[in-house]
Amino acid sequence: MRRAYSVETVRAAEAALMQRLPEGALMQRAAAGLAVACGDLLRRRGRVYGSRVLLLVGSGDNGGDALYAGSRLARRGAGVRALLLAPDRVHEGGLAALLAAGGQVADGPDGLGALDLVVDGITGIGGRGGLREDAAELVRTVTRSRAPVIAVDLPSGVEADTGQVQGEAVRADATVTFGTYKPGLLIDPAAEHAGALRLVDIGLGPELPEPPDLEALQYADVAALLPLPGAESDKYRRGVVGVVAGSERYPGAAVLAVAGALRGGAGAVRYVGPGADAVIARFPEALVHAGPPSEAGRVQAWVVGPGLGDGGDARSAVADVLAADVPVLVDADGLRLLDAGTVRTRTAATVLTPHAGEAAALLGAAREEVEAGRLAAVRELAARYRATVLLKGSTTLVAEARDTPVRVNPTGTSWLATAGSGDVLSGLTGSLLAAGLPPRDAASVGAYLHGLAARHGSHGAPVSAQDVADGIPAAWRDVRQG
Numbered sequence: 001m002r003r004a005y006s007v008e009t010v011r012a013a014e015a016a017l018m019q020r021l022p023e024g025a026l027m028q029r030a031a032a033g034l035a036v037a038c039g040d041l042l043r044r045r046g047r048v049y050g051s052r053v054l055l056l057v058g059s060g061d062n063g064g065d066a067l068y069a070g071s072r073l074a075r076r077g078a079g080v081r082a083l084l085l086a087p088d089r090v091h092e093g094g095l096a097a098l099l100a101a102g103g104q105v106a107d108g109p110d111g112l113g114a115l116d117l118v119v120d121g122i123t124g125i126g127g128r129g130g131l132r133e134d135a136a137e138l139v140r141t142v143t144r145s146r147a148p149v150i151a152v153d154l155p156s157g158v159e160a161d162t163g164q165v166q167g168e169a170v171r172a173d174a175t176v177t178f179g180t181y182k183p184g185l186l187i188d189p190a191a192e193h194a195g196a197l198r199l200v201d202i203g204l205g206p207e208l209p210e211p212p213d214l215e216a217l218q219y220a221d222v223a224a225l226l227p228l229p230g231a232e233s234d235k236y237r238r239g240v241v242g243v244v245a246g247s248e249r250y251p252g253a254a255v256l257a258v259a260g261a262l263r264g265g266a267g268a269v270r271y272v273g274p275g276a277d278a279v280i281a282r283f284p285e286a287l288v289h290a291g292p293p294s295e296a297g298r299v300q301a302w303v304v305g306p307g308l309g310d311g312g313d314a315r316s317a318v319a320d321v322l323a324a325d326v327p328v329l330v331d332a333d334g335l336r337l338l339d340a341g342t343v344r345t346r347t348a349a350t351v352l353t354p355h356a357g358e359a360a361a362l363l364g365a366a367r368e369e370v371e372a373g374r375l376a377a378v379r380e381l382a383a384r385y386r387a388t389v390l391l392k393g394s395t396t397l398v399a400e401a402r403d404t405p406v407r408v409n410p411t412g413t414s415w416l417a418t419a420g421s422g423d424v425l426s427g428l429t430g431s432l433l434a435a436g437l438p439p440r441d442a443a444s445v446g447a448y449l450h451g452l453a454a455r456h457g458s459h460g461a462p463v464s465a466q467d468v469a470d471g472i473p474a475a476w477r478d479v480r481q482g
């Protein structure tokens, strides 16, 4: 599991650790790890000796890290210059170390085009709000130069706790972060600025509390959660997932949701709605029913909403499903038709799977607000609806109404931005719910497999939603083989 902690928690853990260590020890650990990462990048481009490195140095400890790492590179023969944003408040020990190693202070950002590396030490966890104009102007110049950039702890200008970016922010090829990941490194739009992530162990682990603020499942975590049939399993014990999706206008949504559900681990898929002919034509193994969902027979979890339209039948189908005392996943049109009071008072689990536009409608906010502040939005939705919420998009997040860590999906790919792929995800996740996974696990495992499936289907080329559904078995195998 990858874990991320808020700045407040990181600071408290660092304070506790520092009490047991000589002064400056943590910064030396951080700088040593940073210098190794910089050396690796320089070696990939040539060699460290004789390379040209520019440090962007802010007035805090983030700048101190950059200066000490720069001094290590200078001792290995790199030509290191430091551009000081606030010369009168620079980290004195760091600057002295750089100068003693043969580094220099730069007059300005000249010669950027000829650089082998820029080290961004403007702000780390002490950055507040958007970058000030002098820093923002420097960042614009560096971005235009296309010089390779390594960010120290965080790309300057991104918000560590939320992943928000106000105004200008560094775009790094890699970010070397210390002690633990910060939420902003894993959540867009900030995550997009961070490039490849490298975590440097500075001994913080034992000081960090449980649970983290944010977590990302990895292969082994997903493998441990996948529902596998036992020797005594039958189709009912494996779980039956009911799918209420599609309409005369959108029969394809029914097919795609069923396609996802058939690959999610449930023992049977029961389809209810007007798309039965299309479903059976494509998937003869599906069970179909034409009446209301409550009369369809045994179901351990429902999926309701993809392509449902908004007619009276659709509304009553959503109400019918929400009245059942089993887990229910509500997606797409179902999100517009649900009764908030009913969702809040359900005793069985409810999983809502909005994209940013649907989340905005549920919150009464603007779509841009949700996209800029995904973490706050998903937490707020989960609390307001007392539901598990999977917020789709460039970073998919899963939050619960209970105070558990928000999960961030690491497998997403923008190839998933294709019509109908959300229908596949809702079927897949509903199937995992029917197979018995708790709602947060079902949602985060569903998103994980869905992202991997798209990568399998894509290999750098566009995928259709059907390709994503067809890629799910390969994603399972991938996860099980580690």
Ligand SMILES: NC(=O)C1=CN([C@@H]2O[C@H](COP(=O)(O)OP(=O)(O)OC[C@H]3O[C@@H](n4cnc5c(N)ncnc54)[C@H](OP(=O)(O)O)[C@@H]3O)[C@@H](O)[C@H]2O)[C@@H](O)CC1
Binding pocket: 014, 015, 018, 026, 027, 028, 030, 031, 058, 059, 060, 061, 062, 063, 065, 122, 123, 124, 125, 126, 127, 128, 129, 130, 131, 132, 135, 152, 153, 154, 178, 202
């Ligand atoms: N603690 C530890 O044990 C360890 C910490 N470590 C390192 O320390 C970092 C934290 O250092 P930190 O606390 O000094 O804050 P930091 O990120 O340098 O930023 C503060 C400076 O930025 C400035 N500034 C703020 N907002 C700004 C803006 N919008 N635009 C422009 N400037 C802005 C602000 O200026 P001021 O407001 O004071 O004028 C202040 O001078 C951490 O990320 C890690 O790299 C590691 O060595 C491991 C051990």
Ligand SMILES: Nc1ncnc2c1ncn2[C@@H]1O[C@H](COP(=O)(O)OP(=O)(O)O)[C@@H](O)[C@H]1O
Binding pocket: 332, 355, 391, 392, 393, 394, 395, 396, 412, 413, 414, 415, 416, 417, 418, 419, 420, 421, 422, 423, 424, 425, 450
């Ligand atoms: N830029 C992106 N990067 C990664 N994943 C994305 C991106 N845009 C959309 N997705 C994913 O694609 C799927 C789209 O679902 P949805 O918006 O419901 O579309 P549809 O209704 O057409 O099925 C979701 O799983 C979402 O997380």
Ligand SMILES: [K+]
Binding pocket: 062, 120, 121, 122, 123, 124, 151, 152, 153, 154, 155, 156
């Ligand atoms: K930085």
